[in-house]
Amino acid sequence: MSDKPKAGFYWCASCGGCEESVVDLAEDILDVVAAIDFVFFPVAMDFKREDVEAMEDGEMTVCFINGALRTSEHREMARLLRRKSRFLIAYGSCSYQGGIPGLANLYPREEILRFVYHDSPSTENPEKNRPQPHFRAPEGDLELPSFDADVKALDQVVDVDYYIPGCAPPPSLLKAAVEALLSGELPPKGSVIAPDRAMCHTCPRIGTKPEKPMIKEFKRPWQIEIDPDKCLLAQGLVCLGAATRDGCGHLCINANMPCTGCMGPVSRVHDHGAAILTSLASLIDSNDPQEIEDALDDIPDPAGTFYRYGLPHSLLYAKCGITAGNGDA
């Protein structure tokens, strides 16, 4: 084994997009693997949990964890990797703020299990079986992780050193983080490794952004032919760039689609969704209560739209009552 710094890359409730973002480093990945040794990377390499358990505490220089945390296994792995790593980085929207899996905090666990295992149109389960944490089979006892009552971001389970936002994070931010770790020139603990300004600030369409309230009705992308040069807000689209952190490289904007807020808030904002809500509602061009209500009818799901990537990191955290009688151990 070489004496290069060791790194881990683990996933919890995750789609695999964050792993893709490592591949998206393209030829830069050669510099990364030349400088560090991956000693745990379940998607790409055949190391097991036992290998991590056998390490000294703090043996890994850095571990990147992506995905939200919902099962006992996620929590156990987060604690184990925290112990074995000097720096723990929440990688991607889910790990940073709860991400799309975090929207499950709008539903009680029982409702989720019932839909997935019984009611979903694509499920055939006449005996209404459900996975159990313990199962006695003729061949021996089987164990599965238990399913928590709510979804958590990584820093709601373990101490986190840095955050890399994005769904998935742009490779430039991963590269910046690796370079900072290797050079030892580290930002203050708790930093989000991305520019601390709103996305609009660098948006190529900023010149056409409205300064005054001008929206009569909000539109969905499929309802209009989108002008590729004009500010998306000015076209009535729900673009969240005004209240979302920069650093994404405007991938969505350049594809002529509005920002959905995956980079999270800037540092002055405590509740990303509330900041988005403020920026959008303020643009409605009406003083009439009924007209305002009509314009807002075009936003049928504020929780899912404004908190798409961060409900667990928001001030309300979850819908009231979802964990009633469902407390986690």
Place this chain on the structure above:
Amino acid sequence: MPDDVSLPVVEEFQPRIVAFFCNWCTYTASDLAGTSRMTYAPNTRVIRVMCSGRIDPQFILTALRRGADGVLLGGCRPGDCHYREGNYKCLRRFTLLKKYLAQMGIEEQRVRLEWIAASEADRVQKVTNQMVDQIKNLGPLHLEHIPHAEALHDAPVAVAAGGAP
């Protein structure tokens, strides 16, 4: 005489209501209610803001997160805003926030917006009493517990990376 004659004391639930009142109208009205020696429920903690347009939805959510059972917003009547349009800004945000709060299982009566002019001390009295009664009926607000909540209050200090600011 038996020793144990005391009846069990059942404490009535006293809602905590945070009120954001605009300086020019509703706060002046609540001042007038005070100087006129009007009595009303003591459950509100009034925070004076210069304009209802200053009330960031984050203030409301933070009040609820930190223990308020309800939030009352007070601004000038439409057309009377000292800054011309601030109360309309408040209305637009409040209209959208209400939809979000409903999705999060927070009852409609807990967050309320009222236009109360400077002379309407009786309206401050009436609205406050009414809101306290309604929230007493609803009971305390129980938000879901945030694990490791300190992470939320010490928002990370961010740095620039990946490009010049």
